[in-house]
Amino acid sequence: MWRMVPDADRNWLSQVRRGTLEYCVLALLRSGERYGFELVRLLSETDGLVTSEGTVYPLLGRLRDGGLVETSWQESPQGPPRRYYKLTEDGALALDGFQHQWKRFRAAVDTLLDGTGEPEGGSR
Amino acid sequence: MTSSDQLVTDYLERLSAALEQSGVPASRRSELVEEISQHIEQSRALLDRDDEVALRGLLDRVGPPEAVAAEASGVSLHRGKRMPRRWQLEAAGALLGLAAIIGLATAVATSPSSPPSFAVAARAPLPIACAAIPPQVLPAGGPPFRRVTIRRDGKKRQVLVPARPRSVHATRQAMVCGGNLILPGRRVSVKIGR
Numbered sequence: 001m002w003r004m005v006p007d008a009d010r011n012w013l014s015q016v017r018r019g020t021l022e023y024c025v026l027a028l029l030r031s032g033e034r035y036g037f038e039l040v041r042l043l044s045e046t047d048g049l050v051t052s053e054g055t056v057y058p059l060l061g062r063l064r065d066g067g068l069v070e071t072s073w074q075e076s077p078q079g080p081p082r083r084y085y086k087l088t089e090d091g092a093l094a095l096d097g098f099q100h101q102w103k104r105f106r107a108a109v110d111t112l113l114d115g116t117g118e119p120e121g122g123s124r
Numbered sequence: 125m126t127s128s129d130q131l132v133t134d135y136l137e138r139l140s141a142a143l144e145q146s147g148v149p150a151s152r153r154s155e156l157v158e159e160i161s162q163h164i165e166q167s168r169a170l171l172d173r174d175d176e177v178a179l180r181g182l183l184d185r186v187g188p189p190e191a192v193a194a195e196a197s198g199v200s201l202h203r204g205k206r207m208p209r210r211w212q213l214e215a216a217g218a219l220l221g222l223a224a225i226i227g228l229a230t231a232v233a234t235s236p237s238s239p240p241s242f243a244v245a246a247r248a249p250l251p252i253a254c255a256a257i258p259p260q261v262l263p264a265g266g267p268p269f270r271r272v273t274i275r276r277d278g279k280k281r282q283v284l285v286p287a288r289p290r291s292v293h294a295t296r297q298a299m300v301c302g303g304n305l306i307l308p309g310r311r312v313s314v315k316i317g318r
Contacts, residue, residue: 036159037166044185052187053167054139057159058196061152080162 017049020102022059024049026068026087026095033086035074036060060085068094128179132168135183136161142193156196160186 021043028034028042036057043050050056063069068091073081087095136157143153164186171178186192 037163052191054160054186054192055195057156
């Protein structure tokens with residue numbers, strides 16, 4: 001039987017998703033500002049990243065409160081004005097740091113999962 | 125009002141109630157309800173057909189109001205735990221700050237050759253205390269960050285540190301506890317200013 005206990009299975013995925021989603025938002029803003037609905041749609045279209053679209057909005061608020069993004073209202077070609085999100089300098093630094101660590105983390109886990117050898121620093 | 129409109133109204137009322145019940149402040153509550161209302165309207169405009177079945181599917185994708193409220197209040201539905209509040213973070217920072225003062229005082233007293241601005245805290249309990257900070261002490265949204273130039277191994281380098289040095293925050297490159305910058309792998313504390 002290859003599956004872990006279902007609850008534990010969901011738990012790790014939930015934790016990984018929770019820990020990485022904010023950086024995925026920052027990554028989407030790297031190319032320029034976007035409005036909330038656009039961000040949520042792009043995240044939802046990425047397989048397995050968002051299970052409830054509505055939960056992205058509180059996250060956007062936290063990023064703004066933390067100074068990683070800044071917001072501005074802009075007129076919409078149709079409908080009410082839209083709140084646009086833009087990456088701040090602090091946000092770009094945080095994203096760079098995460099990207100560096102994520103690559104190392106992913107490589108270490110892949111190495112172990114593939115059974116190709118010990119991870120770097122694993123023989124201490 | 126159509127039955128579809130009524131579905132949306134009911135959803136937004138449930139969302140508002142769930143947010144209030146979760147202790148989300150009124151200003152944030154109205155902001156979230158407005159944002160999600162707009163999200164629903166924009167998603168609805170993209171539906172192939174605007175009937176009740178399609179709208180129910182749309183609302184399912186938005187998620188249960190309780191899940192949105194849990195995210196807004198910092199409660200994980202999965203673990204049933206509340207994320208630490210700001211005062212809890214500040215209290216942890218104050219405690220570790222106290223440990224920092226004791227640790228640095230010990231280090232300076234036992235290392236007379238060390239310049240006062242760069243204390244080698246080999247015997248200080250602070251880095252050990254910092255290493256023991258559980259991950260949930262760190263805020264879910266992450267703190268704002270800034271670059272600090274330090275001298276390490278005789279070379280200048282920049283590390284990314286949280287912008288509020290009096291809080292307990294960490295990056296992969298450094299950790300700040302009670303106004304002290306802690307570099308991983310070294311029991312060295314560098315006093316940094318605000």
